[in-house]
Amino acid sequence: MAARAARRPPGPLVLGGLSVLLVASLLFAAAFGAVQLRPDDLVRMTLNHLFGARFEPTWRPQDEAIFFAIRLPRVAGAAIVGAALASAGVLFQGLLRNPLADPYALGVSGGAALGGALGFLLSLSFTFLGFSPVPILAFAGALIAMSLVYTLARVGGRAPIVTLLLAGFAVSAIMGYAVSFLLILNDRLQLNLPRVYGWLLGGISVTQWSQLGLALIMVGVALGGGWLLRHSLDALSLGEESAQQLGIAVESDKRLVIVLGSILTGAAVALGGLIGFVGLFAPHVTRTIVGPRHTWLLPAAALVGAAFLVLADLLARAILPPTEVPVGILTAFVGGPFFLWLLRRERREYRL
Amino acid sequence: MRSSRSFRKISPMCCALRVARSALCCALVALLLFPTQAAPVARAQPSPFPLTLTDDSGISATFAAPPLRIVTLNPGLTEITFALGAGSRLIAVDTYSEFPPEAKSVQPRLTTYPSPSVETIVGLKPDVVLSLAERDEDLAQIRRQGIPVLKLFPKDFDATVHTIQALGKLYGASDAADAIAADMLDRRDAVIAAVADAPRPRVYEELDASEPDKPFVAGPKGFYGELIDLAGGTNIFGDLPGDVGQVGAETIVQRDPEVIILTDADLPFNPQTPEMVAARPGWDVVTAVANDAIYPVSGQLYSTPGPRLIQGLEDLARLLHPDRFNSLSLWERAGVRGGYEIKRLGRYAPLTRAARGLIHSQRERRISL
Amino acid sequence: MTALELRGIEATYPGRSSSLKPVLANVDLQVGPGEMLALIGPNGSGKTTLLRVASGGLQPSAGTALLDGRDLTALTARERARHIAVVPQDGPIPNGLFVREMVSLGRTPYSRLLLGPTLHDRQAVTWALEAAGVENLAERFVDELSGGERQRVILARALAQQARVLLLDEPTANLDLHHQVAMLELVRGLCRERGLAVLTAVHDLQLAALFYDRVALLSAGQLVSQGSPEAVLTAPLLLEAFGQRVVLSAHPTHGVPLVALVPNGNARRLTASG
Numbered sequence: 001m002a003a004r005a006a007r008r009p010p011g012p013l014v015l016g017g018l019s020v021l022l023v024a025s026l027l028f029a030a031a032f033g034a035v036q037l038r039p040d041d042l043v044r045m046t047l048n049h050l051f052g053a054r055f056e057p058t059w060r061p062q063d064e065a066i067f068f069a070i071r072l073p074r075v076a077g078a079a080i081v082g083a084a085l086a087s088a089g090v091l092f093q094g095l096l097r098n099p100l101a102d103p104y105a106l107g108v109s110g111g112a113a114l115g116g117a118l119g120f121l122l123s124l125s126f127t128f129l130g131f132s133p134v135p136i137l138a139f140a141g142a143l144i145a146m147s148l149v150y151t152l153a154r155v156g157g158r159a160p161i162v163t164l165l166l167a168g169f170a171v172s173a174i175m176g177y178a179v180s181f182l183l184i185l186n187d188r189l190q191l192n193l194p195r196v197y198g199w200l201l202g203g204i205s206v207t208q209w210s211q212l213g214l215a216l217i218m219v220g221v222a223l224g225g226g227w228l229l230r231h232s233l234d235a236l237s238l239g240e241e242s243a244q245q246l247g248i249a250v251e252s253d254k255r256l257v258i259v260l261g262s263i264l265t266g267a268a269v270a271l272g273g274l275i276g277f278v279g280l281f282a283p284h285v286t287r288t289i290v291g292p293r294h295t296w297l298l299p300a301a302a303l304v305g306a307a308f309l310v311l312a313d314l315l316a317r318a319i320l321p322p323t324e325v326p327v328g329i330l331t332a333f334v335g336g337p338f339f340l341w342l343l344r345r346e347r348r349e350y351r352l
Numbered sequence: 353m354r355s356s357r358s359f360r361k362i363s364p365m366c367c368a369l370r371v372a373r374s375a376l377c378c379a380l381v382a383l384l385l386f387p388t389q390a391a392p393v394a395r396a397q398p399s400p401f402p403l404t405l406t407d408d409s410g411i412s413a414t415f416a417a418p419p420l421r422i423v424t425l426n427p428g429l430t431e432i433t434f435a436l437g438a439g440s441r442l443i444a445v446d447t448y449s450e451f452p453p454e455a456k457s458v459q460p461r462l463t464t465y466p467s468p469s470v471e472t473i474v475g476l477k478p479d480v481v482l483s484l485a486e487r488d489e490d491l492a493q494i495r496r497q498g499i500p501v502l503k504l505f506p507k508d509f510d511a512t513v514h515t516i517q518a519l520g521k522l523y524g525a526s527d528a529a530d531a532i533a534a535d536m537l538d539r540r541d542a543v544i545a546a547v548a549d550a551p552r553p554r555v556y557e558e559l560d561a562s563e564p565d566k567p568f569v570a571g572p573k574g575f576y577g578e579l580i581d582l583a584g585g586t587n588i589f590g591d592l593p594g595d596v597g598q599v600g601a602e603t604i605v606q607r608d609p610e611v612i613i614l615t616d617a618d619l620p621f622n623p624q625t626p627e628m629v630a631a632r633p634g635w636d637v638v639t640a641v642a643n644d645a646i647y648p649v650s651g652q653l654y655s656t657p658g659p660r661l662i663q664g665l666e667d668l669a670r671l672l673h674p675d676r677f678n679s680l681s682l683w684e685r686a687g688v689r690g691g692y693e694i695k696r697l698g699r700y701a702p703l704t705r706a707a708r709g710l711i712h713s714q715r716e717r718r719i720s721l
Numbered sequence: 722m723t724a725l726e727l728r729g730i731e732a733t734y735p736g737r738s739s740s741l742k743p744v745l746a747n748v749d750l751q752v753g754p755g756e757m758l759a760l761i762g763p764n765g766s767g768k769t770t771l772l773r774v775a776s777g778g779l780q781p782s783a784g785t786a787l788l789d790g791r792d793l794t795a796l797t798a799r800e801r802a803r804h805i806a807v808v809p810q811d812g813p814i815p816n817g818l819f820v821r822e823m824v825s826l827g828r829t830p831y832s833r834l835l836l837g838p839t840l841h842d843r844q845a846v847t848w849a850l851e852a853a854g855v856e857n858l859a860e861r862f863v864d865e866l867s868g869g870e871r872q873r874v875i876l877a878r879a880l881a882q883q884a885r886v887l888l889l890d891e892p893t894a895n896l897d898l899h900h901q902v903a904m905l906e907l908v909r910g911l912c913r914e915r916g917l918a919v920l921t922a923v924h925d926l927q928l929a930a931l932f933y934d935r936v937a938l939l940s941a942g943q944l945v946s947q948g949s950p951e952a953v954l955t956a957p958l959l960l961e962a963f964g965q966r967v968v969l970s971a972h973p974t975h976g977v978p979l980v981a982l983v984p985n986g987n988a989r990r991l992t993a994s995g
Binding site: 033034035060061062063064065066068069070071073074120132134183184193194195198199203205206207208317321322323324 | 564
């Protein structure tokens, strides 16, 4: 057999390169949008704002409001959601040893949809740190669904992988159809049908910086926790029995991974609805660059996911002005062909 | 019964307007007596019955006599039926038909989502079924049972008037229909005339702000857009392809509307108030926000294809050009907004007759001064 | 002092009906440092279960498993993994993993929470690669190796754990003749050099005879016999346990039993296997 001794680029170099890519995407996405703003204006605006410089405004007050209060939070939100979805994808693919696993695998898509639909239905009027009821209930729905799946799959203290997958699929399906049922039962919800489905298609919805603060903390903590579990995740890829023989406390680490994954997915859903594809696609792409070891895979995938979603969101905002296209459509259109190309290029039989 | 409301100015112009109005009404009545190509809905025959009507989907139905058992599947069609005095002939309506208040007590109430129960409708043995948006396959099934179905979906003001007249012919209430039509067209023309030479403010009409950073807004087509145009405003989203679109907040702020109309003020979900809109990040630089020109309204008036459409137009025109409609006092302005009693459950109480009468009498007093 | 001792082990699987006999009943076993013990027995006799108990992965329903005199179940998985290494028969191999990375997974029981591998970790990996004879494959992808090479890589991973007890589950099952012998020679060499206690589940009786100091015969969960190959590999015992006739003689070059299979001559009749 021919020796394929391909070398891999060193981890820190990849992380550095991806960070630069992310920063470039953020700048690019901040500079463009449905509204044309001149880049030199933006630079002067930013210097005024951040460093107290005193440039004379060559722009309208609307432009400044658009840039700082509307566009920047949106771009930052896209980065956070992308990072959260990609990391959750890595965690679930590692946990479930299944290349088709994504952040929504364990019942989350149904749970979040049901929570969101209830949020639309109950027309409550509280806000928490800038989050309206729909994202909060979606977040709660995601977590509840995931713990339901784990409880259902648990037999005698252990939760076998295949059972988790099947239970996740079933719970998601049941909850998803419950949403449709709710729509039939409730008149008022039917009036809001396009909005409900639009939200389900996914779209970054950030209005307050406080939302970003909370989300950033949650995603940061969960991502950090996931990274601390990197050895467990590596060992789990050899099978649960081998992982245990290598010293991993398999059941408790599995539980931790599920909790962290659900926090990441919940935060992503609260900020952006059910954005698909990023959580599936970013881990696979990153794996071809840095390999399957989670030490590098987890942070790199987060960077890839963030950059990808920032650019997809830019397209969502700017491709059909002034209409806003749901970003879930674009993640599929942009990521899909690239992913297919990647699969063909690899040509090895694909095993996770 | 022609309404006695009119927008009179303190000027000799009012006489000229009166003459013009009468002439217009005569012309309209003449137009109605002679069918034209622009009225696909009403193709009348020399004697009213037997009557063949072609609905908006191109399918004809023949009626030997005015229908006595009517089923409507849309609130607008229900309203028209009541306005033409045929409300007592309704044997079933859809669950959303709540105006006029008598409509709420019509039983049974049919669900139309995701599709109506063909069995139930057929079982009611109606003489005619009126639909706006149901699927053609479902309606075809009803027709196959020998029940005529009229699918009427007027897309603009004129089409709405034609629909009212067609139904008037069908119900044998042509006089009432013509009166309503004349009134609507008359008042519409009055509005157009009143705002003809006024500067057209930039208008942003919001339909749903469940996600405040990308709300659903009114485009140029459909009732929302047409009313803005007729009322003398410029829709800042006149470049959208359809009648509704979802747009980013960036673009709204950039296009800097001078007036904001909140038709989502009485939605059951995420109803918006002017305070909420003013508090949206980045919106404080918008002219409408700075001038406190954010008006919550009842969306139903602006979009239901029925006789109240003219009321929506008049109210919108008054909001956009208060100076052209006898500068209202602060009290009256509050009355226009508050009189709608925006309630969270989607019900609203239109200006009561008394309040309307009061405003009218105030106006009368002003004119006589 | 015995490195690994199993006393009175009775084991069953959770969810298994209690009316069935337990998978293992009253098994006593010991392996000392520098010693190789082979577990033989027909399918379903409980070999793999016994190995699971020995690695601490399965808790026995009765009896104790001791490592250097300490109860296995009292240790954490991490501690156990530093003392006991397992070479499984097969298992999932992640895609795109280098051999060197696979072997360094053997250092998991020593991994640090925040920092990366130490110099000692890297040295252990290098040593393990050399000891298993796969150092020239270090930069290859694991999923591109042949069966024999892959098996040695898994062995290297177990060696990287630097444990004193080595458990192997049918290590030669998928190997060709040459590699079967090479593998066991390797293991025996390491056993002697490093003083490892090696417990192996073996299918092939001849290999058991050639390479192992002691043999234990399991049948239906019971330990039928334990001792030197000559003592255990006798025709009556093997007929009783496997339901197969064999003839034993002396190996021509090595002083161990030579196992010769004797077909039963029942070409047409299918017998129920014992």
